[in-house]
Structures are given as C-alpha cells and as structure tokens.
Amino acid sequence: MRPAMPAASRAARYAAPDSREERGVQGRARQGVGEMLATLLARPDEIMLELGAGGELLVARLRALLSALILLLPLVSAAGGGAVGETVIGLAAAVFVNIMAQVWLALARNRRHHPWLPYATTTYDVTTTSGVLLLLALGDRVAGMNSLVVWSFYLIAIAMTALRNDGRLTLYAGALSLAQYALLAWALYATAGSPDQLVSVDYGTATVANLGERLVLLLIMTLLTATIVYRMQRLVELSGRDGLTGLPNRMWLLQQMPHVIAALRNGGGSLTVALLDLDRFRLINDEIGHLDGDRAIRHIVATLGQAVHDRERLIRLGGEEFVLLLHCPIGSAWERIEQLRRALNERPFRPGRGADPQRITFSAGLAAWPQDGSDLSTLLGSADRRLQECKRGGGNRVMARDA
Numbered sequence: 415m416r417p418a419m420p421a422a423s424r425a426a427r428y429a430a431p432d433s434r435e436e437r438g439v440q441g442r443a444r445q446g447v448g449e450m451l452a453t454l455l456a457r458p459d460e461i462m463l464e465l466g467a468g469g470e471l472l473v474a475r476l477r478a479l480l481s482a483l484i485l486l487l488p489l490v491s492a493a494g495g496g497a498v499g500e501t502v503i504g505l506a507a508a509v510f511v512n513i514m515a516q517v518w519l520a521l522a523r524n525r526r527h528h529p530w531l532p533y534a535t536t537t538y539d540v541t542t543t544s545g546v547l548l549l550l551a552l553g554d555r556v557a558g559m560n561s562l563v564v565w566s567f568y569l570i571a572i573a574m575t576a577l578r579n580d581g582r583l584t585l586y587a588g589a590l591s592l593a594q595y596a597l598l599a600w601a602l603y604a605t606a607g608s609p610d611q612l613v614s615v616d617y618g619t620a621t622v623a624n625l626g627e628r629l630v631l632l633l634i635m636t637l638l639t640a641t642i643v644y645r646m647q648r649l650v651e652l653s654g655r656d657g658l659t660g661l662p663n664r665m666w667l668l669q670q671m672p673h674v675i676a677a678l679r680n681g682g683g684s685l686t687v688a689l690l691d692l693d694r695f696r697l698i699n700d701e702i703g704h705l706d707g708d709r710a711i712r713h714i715v716a717t718l719g720q721a722v723h724d725r726e727r728l729i730r731l732g733g734e735e736f737v738l739l740l741h742c743p744i745g746s747a748w749e750r751i752e753q754l755r756r757a758l759n760e761r762p763f764r765p766g767r768g769a770d771p772q773r774i775t776f777s778a779g780l781a782a783w784p785q786d787g788s789d790l791s792t793l794l795g796s797a798d799r800r801l802q803e804c805k806r807g808g809g810n811r812v813m814a815r816d817a
Contacts, residue, residue: 422542446701448497450644462527469577470532474515474522476574476719477539481515484508499690503549511542536587539571544594551602556614559599568595569600572635579642658708659676659715667737671790674739678783685739685783686747687790689797690718692734693775695808704774706765712773713763721754737794744782748814751778757811777804780814 417664418440423693438461488504518535521528528534530738543564558697603620606612654666662670678685692714715728718736722728729737740747755776762771787793800813 416602417596442552450641469579471522473574473577474519474536477535478515478519481508481512484511503546503553503774505548507542507549514538514542514600531786532575532580532583533586536575536583537590538753539574540568540587540594541592543571543591544598547595547598551598554614554617554725555606555611556617559616559620560614565595565628568632569635572632572639576639576646579643579646581640581647584636584643588632588640591632591636595632595704596625596629604605612615623736627749647655656732658711659730661715661728661730661736665733666788669730675783675789683741684743685741685768686744687781687793687797688740688747688751688778689781689801690736690738690751690776690778691801691805693777693805695734695774698772698774702765702769706769708771709765710763710774713761713775717758717761718754719812720757721750738793744780744785744814747780747782748812751780752812759810777801777809777812778812779804782814 484504485508488501491501491504518531518538521531522535522677532795541802546564547558547561547568550561550564572584572587572591575587599620603612603622603625654662654669656663674685677683695707695710698710702710715730718728721738721740722743726735726741727739729739731737733741738747740750742750755778759773759775762773764771779797779802781787781793781796781800783793786796800816802810803817804813
C-alpha cells in the first residue's frame with residue numbers, strides 16, 4: 415500500500431500550478447502594461463498624426479465654443495449674489511480665453527503646419543486653469559484650492575488630448591496638471607498665516623485630504639484618457655495592417671502615399687513603385703493546403719523584406735499581390751528586385767507532412783515617380799501594365815519599361 419502523502423505536501427502539490435498560473439498572469443499583465451506604455455511614449459505614425467491634426471482642429475473649435483460659454487459664468491455668479499471682485503476677475507479671464515481661443519483656432523486650420531501646436535495649446539489650457547485659480551486666491555485663498563468649477567477644467571484639458579491621438583500629449587497634460595495644481599495648493603496652504611485663512615464661507619474648508627483627493631482624480635483622468643488613446647492607436651494600427659503577415663495593407667497605402675509624394679516634392683529624392691504578383695500561387699495553395707499556404711506567404715515576406723531599406727515599405731495588397739516602395743531610381747530598383755526574384759527561386763518553400771518543396775516565383779512591374787505618374791493611381795496603373803506584360807511572357811520576370 416502506498417503511504418499517504420502528508421497534508422502539507424498535498425497542499426503544496428496542488429498549490430504549485432495555481433502559483434505558476436498566477437505568476438503567468440502577472441507576467442502577462444506586466445508585459446501588457448509595458449507594451450501600452452511603450453506605445454503611448456512612441457511617436458505616432460503618419461496615420462495617427464493626420465488624425466491628430468484633425469483632432470487639434472476639432473479641439474480648437476470646441477475650445478472656442480467652451481470659451482464663449484465661459485462668458486456666462488461671471489454673469490451667473492453676479493446674478494446669484496457673488497462678490498464683485500470675483501465677478502470682475504471671472505469676466506476678465508473669460509474675455510482673455512475667448513481671444514486666445516480664436517488665435518488657436520486660426521493656427522489649427524493650417525493642418526500639420528505647426529507640429530508644436532498640440533503641446534502649446536495643452537500647456538495653455540492647463541496653465542490658464544491654474545492662473546484663474548491663482549487670481550481667485552487673491553480674493554479668497556480657499557477659492558484657489560476648492561473652486562470645483564474652475565478646477566474641473568484640468569479634467570477637460572486632459573480629456574481633450576484624446577482627440578489628438580498622441581499618448582505623449584495625454585501623459586504630458588496629466589503630469590502638468592498634477593504638478594501645477596499641487597504646487598499652487600501647497601503654496602496657498604503653506605503660506606496661510608492661521609487656520610482661519612483655510613476656511614471660507616463660500617468654498618468650505620481647505621484640507622490636505624481634499625487636495626489629495628483632487629490629485630488622485632487628476633491621475634485617474636490621465637490614466638483613463640491614456641487608455642482611450644492607446645485603444646485608438648491599436649485600432650488604427652490593426653486597420654492598416656495585414657492580419658497574416660503584419661505588413662501594411664491597402665488602406666495604409668491609400669492613406670500614406672499622398673504624404674510620401676508630398677515629402678518627395680518638398681525634399682526631393684527618388685521613388686519607385688514595384689507591383690509584385692506571385693506566379694500560379696493559387697495552384698500551389700490548393701496543392702499544399704491553406705495552412706501551409708499561409709506559411710508560404712510568410713516565407714515569401716521574409717525573403718522580400720530583405721530588399722527593404724530605411725523609410726522603404728513592403729505592403730501586402732491582398733492575396734498574392736504586394737507593393738514595394740523603394741527610394742531609389744527605377745534602374746537600381748530593377749536590380750534589387752531582380753536579385754530578390756533569384757533569391758526566392760533559390761529558396762524553395764518546404765511544406766509539412768513530407769510534401770515536396772515548392773519553388774515560388776513572382777512577376778513584377780515597376781513605375782518611377784514622377785516619370786510614370788504623379789499619384790498612386792497612375793503609378794500603380796503603369797506598374798500593373800508592365801506586370802501584365804510579364805505574365806503574358808510566362809511570368810518570373812521583372813519589367814521596368816513598357817514593351
């Protein structure tokens with residue numbers, strides 16, 4: 415008879431898997447947080463920057479609308495029997511923010527001409543809130559710490575960064591709000607000559623606990639807004655990526671090509687668009703099966719990726735079609751793609767289950783900017799015309815000129 419296992423040993427035995435699973439969950443959580451932070455701190459790609467430029471214009475319009483509504487606050491305060499001094503300060507601040515709102519709106523209409531604009535306007539939004547609180551404190555020390563109407567504009571400034579789609583901006587707005595409000599509250603609290611100066615008939619009592627709660631709320635709003643921005647970045651990234659290979663897809667190409675061409679017009683340089691199509695790949699896919707067909711696509715992408723240099727792109731249009739954006743003259747591009755064609759032919763794909771190796775070839779048509787076209791549609795049309803000529807000639811060729 416097998417001796418009974420001690421209770422402690424049995425407990426340890428059954429607890430171990432749970433501990434391993436818990437460590438695994440914690441590890442994935444840390445990895446997820448690290449990935450999120452890295453994404454937020456990274457420079458957004460061109461799609462996100464373009465969306466952010468539109469968001470900046472939307473924020474400028476929203477700021478102008480909110481600034482107009484702010485004009486009502488001093489009037490409401492005066493009608494409710496508010497102090498004359500506070501009403502005058504509020505009215506002066508409202509006029510100032512309305513003037514500045516129109517300035518920011520005019521700058522935002524020049525989309526992406528001012529890359530510093532989101533940081534400047536965010537700094538303005540946060541600092542203006544702190545400035546108004548400071549002005550209120552000149553009349554009533556507690557108002558500078560406890561005025562929830564004015565303090566809530568910190569939250570609005572942080573929330574509006576979500577419309578710019580830049581995680582760095584959200585973290586900056588949160589940090590700036592926390593630092594400015596904490597410094598202002600500390601200065602007002604520390605310079606109080608007596609406890610009576612921390613009590614107000616209109617704004618209650620300023621306590622360390624209340625100030626701490628507001629700092630925590632600012633932190634929560636920052637984290638919440640940053641999560642929204644991260645989610646937006648992931649959704650945009652996934653919409654512009656091919657699910658099988660992770661390459662940019664047709665949507666990415668359509669969105670980014672105008673910016674690529676604009677950069678060439680402004681800064682000069684060469685661009686060759688190469689349209690690649692795998693030869694008879696559907697027959698190969700039917701022979702080896704779709705799972706191995708997916709593996710074959712990744713094998714092809716690994717080979718094609720060897721030709722991509724800095725700032726160049728390999729894009730999967732779908733199925734067996736790819737596009738290469740090469741920053742070089744068409745002659746040099748032809749040589750590079752011809753080397754790729756030979757390299758792919760020399761590296762047959764080996765399916766599983768003992769199937770025979772498959773030699774995969776491609777045909778390619780090339781088009782040069784601006785000689786063969788000044789926009790994406792014309793360039794792809796020229797490249798496709800040459801690609802079809804390759805197909806009529808039996809495939810496994812690269813053509814850079816019309817026959």
